[in-house]
Structures are given as C-alpha cells and as structure tokens.
Amino acid sequence: MARSVLRVLVLLAAITSGCVTVHPYQREYLARPSMDTSSEEGESAFRAHVHDSREGATGGHGSTGGGCGCN
16 A cells, blocks of 8 residues: 555656746747757767867868867
8 A cells, every 4th residue: 555655656746847837038048959959960060170179180070270179
C-alpha cells in the first residue's frame, strides 16, 4: 500500500514539475536560435574556427587566418 502511494506521489511530482506558465516577455528568450538544441550551425562554425586557429592553417572550412585565433 505504501509503495503504491509513493509511486503515485512520484508520478504526480514528475507530471506537475513540467508545467510552467511562460509570460509574453519571456517568450522572446525561448524563440532565440540558441535555444534550439536540434540545430548546431553555430557550434560547427565555432569548432571549425577553433580547429583552424590551433592548426595554423585552414582545413577547407572556408575561413582564413590561423595561429592565435584573433581573426
């Protein structure tokens, strides 16, 4: 009996913790491209820049420069 009550309480806690009211002025932050975890366009460009900077040459990524990474 105690286990079933505990299971119901855990289930209720899991269900209600996902419910959040988002105010209109907060939706601006959720709509930013950086909040989209399925898109990694910026991440791949950053990794290409870091790779080019560390290698001191371009690796066919399209960016120029190298060495210190201050381009």
